Amino acid sequence: MNSILSALAEPNRLHIVELLRDGPLTVGEIADRLGLHQPQASKHLRVLSEAGLVEMQPVANRRIYRLRPQPLMELDAWLASFRRIWEERFDRLDEYLLELQKSEQKHDDKP
Amino acid sequence: MNSILSALAEPNRLHIVELLRDGPLTVGEIADRLGLHQPQASKHLRVLSEAGLVEMQPVANRRIYRLRPQPLMELDAWLASFRRIWEERFDRLDEYLLELQKSEQKHDDKP
């Protein structure tokens, strides 16, 4: 979960993932479209690969990279656990303020 | 989008967000539950706040932090644009290999 997020946190890598959404690409093509030097493209792809976000298939001289759905599905599952917050307007602030107040009173109790 | 991801990429901050999923909390409580020193908790909350992931309401001495749904919804929307990839098994690798092959042939054309 964490490697996924930190992989996506880098702007160029996020951009690569968005590029690959429309289909597989070669390292050179990725570097071109993002205005990166080839070594940086390779390095970012390595990080994405280690996070499982991307997989590679060699074809002669080139390496074709494509998206792997699994990590994105994990991210989706994680997000799902928050969905009730905005669907049910789940706030709990009032509830929490009451609890705070109670604990204050307890603190004041003198037996 | 980017500030959201880099905010969540830090393990302690991700943990804070998960804590707040169950309701608002005080800085001190957050620090306690995560085994953080108070200053670090405050700093992480600042980053989360600047990313819009969290909002604060002062109550006397304390600051109550709670989750803000919007950034998580944005993340969800972004993920949605990838959903077809794993729903439709959208791969396009074969298609891409054919295109590669075609461009090779073009390269060989001698007029």
Next chain:
DNA sequence: CTTGAATATACCTTGACAGGAATATTCCAA
């Protein structure tokens, strides 16, 4: 077998960021 294209790797440098410790600020209670 040699050359050039495509890619990966290594090394260096620099900047950003997280943690630690100290300090400032604000507020309530006695």
Next chain:
DNA sequence: TTGGAATATTCCTGTCAAGGTATATTCAAG
């Protein structure tokens, strides 16, 4: 009004990661 609790901020330091450049590797074509 003074003290202590809760929190934010500042400064310092070390670490890590990204970019740049050079180089190694692999492959196809001639």
